[in-house]
Amino acid sequence: MRKFIKLPNSIESVEEKLSMTALLMSAKNDEETITSVSHLEALLTKLSKPNRKTQAALITGLKNLNEKEIVKIESFPSKANEFFEIVININKETFTILYYEEIQKIMGGNYKDAVNRELFSYYTTLASFYNNNSKVAYPSIEQLSERAEIHVKTVEKYNKVLKELNIIHIENNGLIRNKDGIQSLRNTYSRKEDSELCKMEAEKYRGTIEKVSRGKLVKRKAKTQHVKENVKPFIEPLEDVLEDSNNNIVNNTQNIAEDSTRGLEDPGEEINVQLQQKGFGFFNVAIAPIDIKLNEFTEEMPNVEYDSVKSYEELQEEMKLILEQTKHIIVPEIPKIEEAQK
Incomplete structure (x- = not known):
């Protein structure tokens, strides 16, 4: 069975997402755990070479989570390899499922057009749109841009990188003519392993749009x-x-x-x-x-x-x-x- 975590959707910043993801990979909710920043980084990157910027982002995220009382840290570490005790305290809320292999594939890579930490944060945003039943999502580029707080061109760039990593599948649903002119339809997204479902759902989506268009023509x-x-x-x-x-x-x-x-x-x-x-x-x-x-x-x-x-x-x-x-x-x-x- 594939290992996964449930990342709360209320956590939005890049640093907090990194820290909470690593913590959930190493501990359970309401359980006390002993860990270190170096250990959390290794969980995220699958023992890739240490990165000071990633370690700094983890420390910032832990401090923010501690201030928000989402986690409880008695003695905060001063070094990356210093161990500390932590208790996760997450209330019941909506969450996004993230699999270990996709987390580690994104965080363990070096990319020409993307920083792995920011790419991971964007992917958690995209994954939050997946429907648990159909396994697909239909967010617009503008929605993803607003939710992830990045430019639309960056969304398109990150989509390309994630597709090349075989983490996501994208169905481009083409164009449609309406009263305002020609408009592009929303893409259909899914994880790579759900690509066939994505194709089927995209076909249904296009069929629905065509029916609506024909209905407007009849009117x-x-x-x-x-x-x-x-x-x-x-x-x-x-x-x-x-x-x-x-x-x-x-x-x-x-x-x-x-x-x-x-x-x-x-x-x-x-x-x-x-x-x-x-x-x-x-x-x-x-x-x-x-x-x-x-x-x-x-x-x-x-x-x-x-x-x-x-x-x-x-x-x-x-x-x-x-x-x-x-x-x-x-x-x-x-x-x-x-x-x-x-």
């Missing part, structure tokens, strides 16, 4: 249909008006006498100039796009808001305004669109 389609139904009452009467208005062109000739253009060599050109001077080009009196259709409109603009579609009454008001501002201009019969474009 969006339903919203589009809702828009269609709300637009329809405005479009139908408009289609009747457009059909009766000679291909959507307002013909302002109801009250024009037949001889109103006598004496003009090219009345159409002069009238067009007058219209432009008043702010109305030749085709500016069109009420709406000529080929507008309900389906094309709603399919090409699925996110259109209701108030972006002008009501029948608003269109009538625009017609009245155009006619009012152009009533003093004598206009001949305007040809149809097809003739005007030739």
